[in-house]
Amino acid sequence: PGDLAALTAIQGEISRVLLQYHRGALYVAVAGLPLRGMDFFEGRISAAWGRLHERLQQAKLRRFGELEPAEMAQLFAPLDHGGNEEQQCQVCGLEHPDVRAERAGADAEPVRKCPACRAFEDLGDALRRARWLQWREGKATAPTLTLDLTTPPGVWREALAALGWTASLFDEAPNTKPTPARSVLLALDDDALATLKPAAQTAIGRRLLVNTTPILTFDERQALQADRSFPEDERRQLPPSDRVKPFSVLEHQSRGIRRLGVLRMDVDNLGKLFQSGLGEQATLSRVAMLSFAVSLYFEGWVAKLAEEVNRATRRPPEQGGRLYAIYAGGDDLFFVGSWDAVVELAIAVRRDLTRYAAEHPGIHASGGVALVGGKYPLSQAADDAKRAEEQAKALRWRANGVEHRKDAIGFLGAALPWSLFGMEEEAQTPNLRTVHGLMHELTGLVEAGADVIELGVPFTDPLADGPSVQRATERALASGTTLPQILALVADLRRETEIPLLLMTYFNPVYRYGLERTAREAREAGVDGFLITDLPPDEALDWKRIATANSLDTIFMLTPTSTSARIEAVARLASGFVYCVSRTGVTGARPELPPDLPGLIERIRAGTTLPIAVGFGISRPEHVRQVGRWAEAAVVGSALVDVIGRHGREAVAPAQAFLRSLRS
Incomplete structure (x- = not known):
């Protein structure tokens, strides 16, 4: 019991220092538990450790609860001016009478910084060059510190001094001559450790430190x-x-x-x-x-x-x-x-x-x-x-x-x-069941000559899709593929390529996820546009407004049965390009293109200046050559899905070969 009381007193001293100098931004939770002799046998120490962990969690939920009532009252009293912008640090947000405006460069805008933030900045600059860290023991003032939150907070060196320590960083080997105060000299890398020798009152050691800092060359x-x-x-x-x-x-x-x-x-x-x-x-x-x-x-x-x-x-x-x-x-x-x-x-x-x-x-x-x-x-x-x-x-x-x-x-x-x-082991064949593995597949398609990538969002009722895409949709739904996962895939792919990326989807997944949220997260991930197959232009005004605000193109489809009024409506709302559906019915590879396709493209061309991409049934090099005479792009979906479905994990090379054959 006496030891626990002393431990509580020590925590109170630490809390006063941290609250005085860091205003509650830092807290050290301390907890203790008495042990009996039998706790050291038959693994009972694990249960004791569990009880200690529970006490520690309770301490974290009662931050600064060990302080005296008068000290706690200061936490709830108004502090500082409460609105004096000239004394507010733009880095940490606290007010301080010694805030100074500093510039990062000659032409940079000044930034107001308090003494604590300036000191941390200097510490960070010194730390990235440092190879040795020395701790020296001094006289702690924490036992006699009176908490007073009306005085301005100090800097990190003052906080350490109150706890009885000073810290120094060195980028050149420090002097290890005997000193009156006890100290510990720690090397921050292996080579620095080899240069150290212990001395009277000075212990040496190695301090592991993740000191990863990007430097502007x-x-x-x-x-x-x-x-x-x-x-x-x-x-x-x-x-x-x-x-x-x-x-x-x-x-x-x-x-x-x-x-x-x-x-x-x-x-x-x-x-x-x-x-x-x-x-x-x-x-x-x-x-x-x-x-x-x-x-x-x-x-x-x-x-x-x-x-x-x-x-x-x-x-x-x-x-x-x-x-x-x-x-x-x-x-x-x-x-x-x-x-x-x-x-x-x-x-x-x-x-x-x-x-x-x-x-x-x-x-x-x-x-x-x-x-x-x-x-x-x-x-x-x-x-x-x-x-x-x-x-x-x-x-x-x-x-x-x-x-x-x-x-x-x-x-x-x-x-x-x-x-x-995407946590996959390095292998010759990417795992196409992971976001990261699919990224490699799509990167391979880019290398094979794809000009635009269209990613489908799986939906339980894909009315416009033929058997090939429906089977792929069923596999995707069975594996739990969702719109957020596809956005993660886009973000992953964006690390490797700037190729235009479209999401082809039905309206239901977008509606359920939220129009605003879908557009915002798609923009953040790197999506360039959406093709929502079952969203007609006269119902698309809300989506179009949101998509435009997020710099996303909205692609609309026109079919052989589209009227002049529908073509005109699409021309008003569409951006990016117009998708020309070559035939009525569902998606899927076909042996030949419909004979009336040139006339359909001509009707669409008369109503819009946007590029025209032709899809549904494009599966052979001769199809691509024919479409190239009438339109700006050929869309290949089902045929590519078939290649990937046949080859599974080995699909990257066959898919690349298929795309190269189309471009030939």
Whole structure:
């Protein structure tokens, strides 16, 4: 009991310091549990660990609850001016009398920063170059600190000093001569460790640190200054070379759609793992070693994975890194970067965790990715990614008749098991059952000469589709394919190609998902337009308005039975191109084109200046040649679906050969 009282007092001291200097943004939860001698035998330590975990969760739900009532009252009292913009930090949002406006570059707009944010910025700049970290013990002032939230918050060095420590970073080997105060000197990389020798009052060691920081190189800065697609106001605000890349640059350097990706990820069911994972073999030392092993992965190996992803995704090769580690340690991580690199990192972290855990099926992780603009507040983006992660952790899914929970990723508003998102082993043949594998298939079609890719959204009542597409639809529905998964596929594909991408769908999936949400998420994923087969122009005004606001084309169909009035209505609303249905009936390959097709195209041409694409029945090279004499494009659907259906996982090469034959 006496030890628990002392522990509570220690937590109170820590909480006062963190509240005084960080205003509640940081909190350390502390919990304790008395042990009996028998708890150390027959694996009972696991049950004790479970009880401790419950107490820790309770402490997290009562942040700062250990403070005295008078101190708690300060939390609910009005603070600061409450609206003085000149004293409000534009980085953290807090007010401070010493806010200063600083410029990242000579032509950049000034940004107001408080002392704490300026100090963190200097720390981050020093940390990316640092090779050694030294902790020195001092006299703590926390035991005598009086909480006073009416005084301005200080900086990180003052907070550490209150806890009895000073920290110093070095990019050159520090002096290890004996000092009166005790200290710990930690190397931040293996080579730096080899130079250290212990001295009186100074211990040495190795500190694993995920210090992945993207640096703006001189060549990159020059290229961005000359890049007219990089916004002019962002060019003016570029920092000097050899500084940390702004988020706007990471957004610009993403592939496909230009978005910043924010990733949050952690191990699933970690408390249960500690509580029962070791069974009767559990001891304090083994539980501690398990905790260390989890930390070792996130603090050590994740840094290597980030380096590999940075190296593998550079394009051109001289491009600098595109990943920024905000935090990685314990059992979780938080990264920001070009969205395509962030997705690759998420897959790599989850894949290697299985290998690290010796393929143990109960050890896995879930994550969430938010796609945002470069100027989107990072704190809000972190919340968005957290919600995506929570969505993934709430997922229940089945595989091989077994129900699974978690082990998923939240992306573009949907939660997907990693196995469907694209966590596949390297193989010669992509797994076409995954989003990532399908991306490889579609990339192969682009390489074979496809000019536009049309992705079908499966629907339970595909009235306009023939047997080939209906069979593909049934397979897609049976595997659980959804509109969010298809949007994830588009986003994945956008990392590799700028080819125009259309979604062909019936109206029901769009209506159920929500018109606004469908259009917004489609734009964010990189979709260029929609072909909604059962949405006539006179019923399409709401969708057309929403699609146009999201820079999406709306494609309409015209058939041999279309009247002049229908052609005129389509001409008013359509954008991108007009889809000419070559014959009445459903989709499907045909041996010959209908003889009245040239006349139909001529009627459509008289009513619109948009390009005309001809579909339904196009399946042979001679069909493409004929259509090429009358229209701008030939649409090949069922015949390609047949090729893929016949070859399954081996479909990439045959599909490429088929497309090349059509272009011949």
